[in-house]
Amino acid sequence: MAGEPVRIVLVEGLVQGAGARVGVRQFRSWTARSGAALPFAEEAQSNDRHRAAGRFLHVPVADVPACGSLRLDIAPGATPAPRDSDRARTSADPAVLENDHLRVTVDLREACIGSVVDKHTGRELVRQDAVIGFNGYVYDEYATAGAFNHQSSKTVADDSMHLLASRSTAPPAALVDRTSDATGQSQVYQCAPPERADSG
Numbered sequence: 001m002a003g004e005p006v007r008i009v010l011v012e013g014l015v016q017g018a019g020a021r022v023g024v025r026q027f028r029s030w031t032a033r034s035g036a037a038l039p040f041a042e043e044a045q046s047n048d049r050h051r052a053a054g055r056f057l058h059v060p061v062a063d064v065p066a067c068g069s070l071r072l073d074i075a076p077g078a079t080p081a082p083r084d085s086d087r088a089r090t091s092a093d094p095a096v097l098e099n100d101h102l103r104v105t106v107d108l109r110e111a112c113i114g115s116v117v118d119k120h121t122g123r124e125l126v127r128q129d130a131v132i133g134f135n136g137y138v139y140d141e142y143a144t145a146g147a148f149n150h151q152s153s154k155t156v157a158d159d160s161m162h163l164l165a166s167r168s169t170a171p172p173a174a175l176v177d178r179t180s181d182a183t184g185q186s187q188v189y190q191c192a193p194p195e196r197a198d199s200g
Contacts, residue, residue: 007058039059
């Protein structure tokens with residue numbers, strides 16, 4: 001199983017040719033002569049005006065000892081390793097993120113996480129009858145007690161929630177980005193907050 005990604009700065013001068021193909025290998029010790037090829041994802045330099053030209057490599061590294069170190073070698077011209085199956089599983093449904101352990105489904109209609117299933121046990125980890133969806137957005141607006149946007153003598157909050165003027169959840173969301181690479185899967189969905197309904 002792959003570990004957390006390590007971000008490596010690959011300065012352009014270290015490898016002949018901008019964007020030249022490279023490979024990454026993991027060694028169990030500093031003196032080891034053979035190592036395992038690792039998959040990785042590349043990120044372009046975003047601030048070449050103030051930073052050295054080059055690129056970033058995001059490398060998932062597994063089994064890093066708690067008190068110790070590992071060696072990573074970057075070799076020019078090497079063929080990148082195939083992606084770890086734990087991170088490479090891509091669902092046909094763009095709203096689903098999945099690996100060997102979990103299947104996560106985003107409910108775009110409710111703008112929340114609709115389901116998290118433990119694939120080893122089949123157990124659903126998200127309460128399906130919850131009033132507000134898992135990781136859902138709640139929009140609260142507060143005001144004085146007389147009326148919304150109206151001053152009154154009631155300006156201190158208490159358990160009766162006098163100052164809560166309105167409460168609403170997020171409207172349906174739109175999936176705007178989805179990525180899958182050697183470091184894992186991610187998606188971005190957006191929704192606009194409900195329009196504010198002021199009263200005089």
